Amino acid sequence: MSGSESNSDESSYTSPPVQRAAKLLRYIGEGGSLVNIRAAAATLGISRTTLLRLLHTLEIERFIERVREGEYRIGIGLVSLVGESASGQDLVRIALPVVTKLAEKTGLSAHLGVLDGREAVYLARRVPNVPLASNISVGSRVGAHATTLGRAILVWMDPEEVRKLYEDRPLGQYTDRTPSSWAALEETLRKERKLGYSESDGLYSDGVSSFAAPIFDKTDRVIASVNVTGPTVFFEMTDGRRAKIVSAVLDAAKEISLRLGWRENASGKLHATS
DSSP states (O other): OOHHHHHHHHHHTOOHHHHHHHHHHHHHHTTOOOSSHHHHHHHHTSOHHHHHHHHHHHHHTTSEEEEETTEEEEOHHHHHHHHHHHHSSOHHHHHHHHHHHHHHHHTSEEEEEEEETTEEEEEEEEOOSSTTOOOOOTTOEEEGGGSHHHHHHHTTSOHHHHHHHHTTSOOOOSSTTSOOSHHHHHHHHHHHHHHTSEEEESSSSTTEEEEEEEEEOTTSOEEEEEEEEEEHHHHSSSTTHHHHHHHHHHHHHHHHHHHTTOOOOSSOOOOOOO
């Protein structure tokens, strides 16, 4: 079968309405504006009427949520589906109390995320009542190599699988500290695997620090991660604070993993303190 015939066969099985809905969900997840419906429709390559119908349907299904007029975010209905597919259980429901407790304990923004290709997808977010809290939203996607939430998962994946994802491909650079090549990322992952957690001081955003730890399921497979993030000065307010934050993140990752059926073993994973 020729390439053109193969492409024709694939096209005959696609559903344009589903493709349009998927394109809209990605647009919303990336922070696209819907204040000007006509402009948004043009950007998406669909009619204004079709866009309005999609918005109405996706909102009813709770796949999106209206924040204010013309502004939407990914809804809990879609987030829950992602969580369930990631672990075979309701990952968000199980992890959310632990993520909430982590934010309260550290005074930092706490997040739960999974990996989708080369992107970290934020499934849950809890923000403490402090200034300068993280403004990243549920459903956001960030280059996994640049954020602790993504690298904490990459670290425990099959190295060959990770290499195929990144070798010979450009790595988006967010700051001058972001790993900008496969060699630099590989070295960072090697270091973080020895640590047992991922860390960042300005790799994703200048003046922002973060720690993350992996979450494992009952088969000992890494499926998600949890992190805290905030201004670097919040990590250095007192002697020993960074170590306490790392400990809290590791404890949270361990608790979520245990709730998902994971059992401690001799692999050296999750060196939690409690």
